[in-house]
Amino acid sequence: MTQPHPDTQWPRWEIFKQDNEKRPYQGVGSVHAGDPDHALLTARNVFVRRPAAVSLWAVREDDILNATPEEVGTHPEVLDTPGEADTYHVGIKKTHKRSMTFVDLVESVEATGPGDALRQAREQHADALAWLVFPDSAIARTDDDPGTVESWFAPAKEKTYKQQQYYGVIGKHVGELKREGRMPRRATEEPHAGDHKVYDHPHDASPAELKTHEVQKPEVQK
Amino acid sequence: MTQPNSHIAPNETAAQHAAFEARIERGEKIEAGDWMPAEYRRQLIRMISQHAHSEVVGMLPEGEWIASAPTLKRKTILMAKVQDEAGHGQYLYHAAETLGATREGMIDALLTRRAKYSSIFNYPTTSWADVGMIGWLVDGAAIKNQTMLAGASYGPYSRAMVRICSEETFHHKQGKEMIVAYAVGTPAQREMAQDALNRWWWPALMMLGPHDADSPNTGIMSKWGVKLKTNDEVRQEFINEHAPELLEAGLTIPDPDLHQDEQGNWKHGPIDWTEFWAVIKGERGLGAERLATRQAAHDDGAWVREALQAYTDRQRAVAAD
Amino acid sequence: MTAPAMTLSDVQQAALIRKLTALADDEIILAQRGGEWTGHAPILEEDIALANIAQDELGHAGLYLELRRALDGSDADALAFTRSADEFTSARFVELPKGDWAFTMLRQYLYDAYEALWLDAARKSVYEPLAEVANKAFREERFHLQHTALWVERLALGTPESMKRTQDALNALWPYVGQLWQPVEGEGGLIEAGLLPDLNAVKTRWEGLIVPHLTVQCGLILPPGGAEQPGRDTHTEDLAPLLDEMQRVYRAHPDTPYW
Numbered sequence: 001m002t003q004p005h006p007d008t009q010w011p012r013w014e015i016f017k018q019d020n021e022k023r024p025y026q027g028v029g030s031v032h033a034g035d036p037d038h039a040l041l042t043a044r045n046v047f048v049r050r051p052a053a054v055s056l057w058a059v060r061e062d063d064i065l066n067a068t069p070e071e072v073g074t075h076p077e078v079l080d081t082p083g084e085a086d087t088y089h090v091g092i093k094k095t096h097k098r099s100m101t102f103v104d105l106v107e108s109v110e111a112t113g114p115g116d117a118l119r120q121a122r123e124q125h126a127d128a129l130a131w132l133v134f135p136d137s138a139i140a141r142t143d144d145d146p147g148t149v150e151s152w153f154a155p156a157k158e159k160t161y162k163q164q165q166y167y168g169v170i171g172k173h174v175g176e177l178k179r180e181g182r183m184p185r186r187a188t189e190e191p192h193a194g195d196h197k198v199y200d201h202p203h204d205a206s207p208a209e210l211k212t213h214e215v216q217k218p219e220v221q222k
Numbered sequence: 223m224t225q226p227n228s229h230i231a232p233n234e235t236a237a238q239h240a241a242f243e244a245r246i247e248r249g250e251k252i253e254a255g256d257w258m259p260a261e262y263r264r265q266l267i268r269m270i271s272q273h274a275h276s277e278v279v280g281m282l283p284e285g286e287w288i289a290s291a292p293t294l295k296r297k298t299i300l301m302a303k304v305q306d307e308a309g310h311g312q313y314l315y316h317a318a319e320t321l322g323a324t325r326e327g328m329i330d331a332l333l334t335r336r337a338k339y340s341s342i343f344n345y346p347t348t349s350w351a352d353v354g355m356i357g358w359l360v361d362g363a364a365i366k367n368q369t370m371l372a373g374a375s376y377g378p379y380s381r382a383m384v385r386i387c388s389e390e391t392f393h394h395k396q397g398k399e400m401i402v403a404y405a406v407g408t409p410a411q412r413e414m415a416q417d418a419l420n421r422w423w424w425p426a427l428m429m430l431g432p433h434d435a436d437s438p439n440t441g442i443m444s445k446w447g448v449k450l451k452t453n454d455e456v457r458q459e460f461i462n463e464h465a466p467e468l469l470e471a472g473l474t475i476p477d478p479d480l481h482q483d484e485q486g487n488w489k490h491g492p493i494d495w496t497e498f499w500a501v502i503k504g505e506r507g508l509g510a511e512r513l514a515t516r517q518a519a520h521d522d523g524a525w526v527r528e529a530l531q532a533y534t535d536r537q538r539a540v541a542a543d
Numbered sequence: 544m545t546a547p548a549m550t551l552s553d554v555q556q557a558a559l560i561r562k563l564t565a566l567a568d569d570e571i572i573l574a575q576r577g578g579e580w581t582g583h584a585p586i587l588e589e590d591i592a593l594a595n596i597a598q599d600e601l602g603h604a605g606l607y608l609e610l611r612r613a614l615d616g617s618d619a620d621a622l623a624f625t626r627s628a629d630e631f632t633s634a635r636f637v638e639l640p641k642g643d644w645a646f647t648m649l650r651q652y653l654y655d656a657y658e659a660l661w662l663d664a665a666r667k668s669v670y671e672p673l674a675e676v677a678n679k680a681f682r683e684e685r686f687h688l689q690h691t692a693l694w695v696e697r698l699a700l701g702t703p704e705s706m707k708r709t710q711d712a713l714n715a716l717w718p719y720v721g722q723l724w725q726p727v728e729g730e731g732g733l734i735e736a737g738l739l740p741d742l743n744a745v746k747t748r749w750e751g752l753i754v755p756h757l758t759v760q761c762g763l764i765l766p767p768g769g770a771e772q773p774g775r776d777t778h779t780e781d782l783a784p785l786l787d788e789m790q791r792v793y794r795a796h797p798d799t800p801y802w
Binding site for chain 3: 532
């Protein structure tokens, strides 16, 4: 898997997405992209095909340090990872429950380097399942002016055809068309299992007919 | 059952394995930096990259119909669906990358046939209704598998699967909606839908993998919390959901032996695995064409990837000065 | 979509229908070309990006054709899938085969800049339904334009091969781009009445945007322009086969009430 070959798929950038102003940025995955601007545009296409987002951060994987409690236990030297002094953003993983996001970014700390930031994260969030830190200077951010937010993130809300709810209940659409008289009433072949007809065709009676039938019934009983 | 000891590498201890397995037993997710058996890593890279390749090659059979979709709406929906498949490949490559595999290496393995992908995508798409039937059956089968994998013990794989499942439901429903409408549509549409079912039913059953007795990789990956159900269990779930709905739609399932047993399970007749293996070996189907298409896209894109890399390197060099 | 906000004369209505159809035709054909990349792009991320652009363009076509439907009751799919090449009013610029990635990105860039600026101006249309559509579509075009401008720059300043391919693409596209500015019959009257943007003003802004980007920023050489442009009834020979493929399912099954 690691043999050298000439192809490049570009560097990898971790993407943090904020769903709305009240939510934390969350680690959603990564993209392969050339430079910060390209990474952000790409992240928008990959992670905001559907709502919702108001902001994206992209950070090169080389600029990120993360560790689990087990890792710190077996490799304590990770807490001495050298680097630049900066404001570091701290992400933590809180639960083993099923989730599509990795860490929530919960705070920032002033640190002498990534190892120090990790040490602080570990002290303040001792029960976290994983810690992740990166310097503020490594972040590529989408602009937060209303024009950018509108142009990058609002249109996804209108792409309702990508939502399963758009397709409603199975057969509902057909029912509607039949009520409008635009659908033939029955399929050519009846369902069979072997020689045995297994199922009465549910579309034989249109909803409109059923309704009439139900209304007429009490009258007959009178 | 497989001998547990055979999965312990020379530099690993039984105690390490026991601790690892206890974590999985407790429902903990394994993260990239955690200790894991080399065999767990190897099997995961194999599974995840194979899954990613399936999404990427899976763009091709349906992608062919984007150009000829019969309404502007269907064209848009199909583009969104195939786009999602690219996205799903992207999420999965990411999951494998956390294990140390590189995108470059994985793509190379696909193109040089060292890695596999699902042979379902080697079947031709011969009519427009295939787009609907693939959505309903192939994506329906995939969702059953993916829902299981969303519970996998490896965190990044599980997260990719949760994200994929949330999007894949749209694929399933747009296909189902299409086929249900065509099944009561014009005679030509009904014929098209039935013909598509005739061709896709058995491949959809087979794509969930060989019978449990013939599935070499299931044992240890089930113990390690990745494969939480067997192929036959997932297949049964798939049939139980889809058989009654297909029949309700007024279509005929091409299996004279299909019946419900006393427990209410829909039981299929014998599967012709010779076809499955023939497609996998490339004796039937479009395997060679699919890989040639991917190879061409890869080759034609090489100068683009180089150009962006060169631009990036130059920008970074300037910034460093 | 609400009913037309203003009463149009017959002449105005006919011209507006022609304009809306021409706008939609460009979008449909360009989206068709964009769709050809799905599954074949240089990297997975760009498969996703281009499919995004193509979906948006198709969405815009739908918006324009919905405006037309409000005027004459016409069906968008019938228009898209039954007209022949002679009846289409797309510009040759969008019909040209997809070419390589440089050609695709450069064409999309020039088109996005044109569309974004036209839409920006159309937001002030006195015809409210159009202003509404323009507001909606403009947001997406703004994003496309950022993406394609970025690509053109990176290809033009990448490797010697990518520079050459980008210059070749510009040389090939430049003679055709002017047809985008060809007015439909009666467009002048609609511009005068404030329904449609002044094409000359939009074109001036467009040139002000793209020329410095292509030349100063990207180091490309602008080919000599100014060739006389034919009207929108003149097509490339690429359009007919494109439509054959696009319309084949629809045409094979006439009188199908629902797809």
